[in-house]
Amino acid sequence: MAIIDRYGWLGTDVIGVQGNATIFLVIQHADIAIQEKYIPMMRDAVKKGKAFGSDLALLEDRVAFRQGKRQIYGSQIGRDNETHNYFILPLEDPDNVDKRRAEVGLSTIAEYVNHWQIKWDVEQYKKDLPALESKVKLINK
Numbered sequence: 001m002a003i004i005d006r007y008g009w010l011g012t013d014v015i016g017v018q019g020n021a022t023i024f025l026v027i028q029h030a031d032i033a034i035q036e037k038y039i040p041m042m043r044d045a046v047k048k049g050k051a052f053g054s055d056l057a058l059l060e061d062r063v064a065f066r067q068g069k070r071q072i073y074g075s076q077i078g079r080d081n082e083t084h085n086y087f088i089l090p091l092e093d094p095d096n097v098d099k100r101r102a103e104v105g106l107s108t109i110a111e112y113v114n115h116w117q118i119k120w121d122v123e124q125y126k127k128d129l130p131a132l133e134s135k136v137k138l139i140n141k
Contacts, residue, residue, distance in 0.1 A: 011050030053104035
């Protein structure tokens with residue numbers, strides 16, 4: 001973070017793909033205060049082509065979830081403590097999630113969640129959303 005504070009967000013042209021990924025991962029896995037501090041810088045870096053929109057989408061979702069909001073891109077997955085089944089954490093406007101994902105270079109939500117043996121059914125998800133939001137509140141206690 002000292003590097004970012006001193007030089008700003010360094011793009012792949014300066015530090016390569018791995019270096020850029022490292023900066024992102026440090027922030028993605030930091031505490032919420034760090035994420036909130038650097039997300040505006042990452043947004044600006046994406047606009048300038050110095051960071052990847054797909055990485056920003058993951059950070060946007062993680063920050064939203066940690067702030068108690070619905071995620072935008074569906075990248076954050078929860079696990080039910082009782083059933084041990086995975087589920088997509090509360091998602092804003094599920095009908096248009098694939099459009100938003102495509103705009104930042106992410107695969108479809110169905111392809112993404114298949115890694116956790118989740119079957120994407122937007123209509124069922126919308127029906128389940130109130131229960132998911134209640135479940136998330138219990139998980140976060």
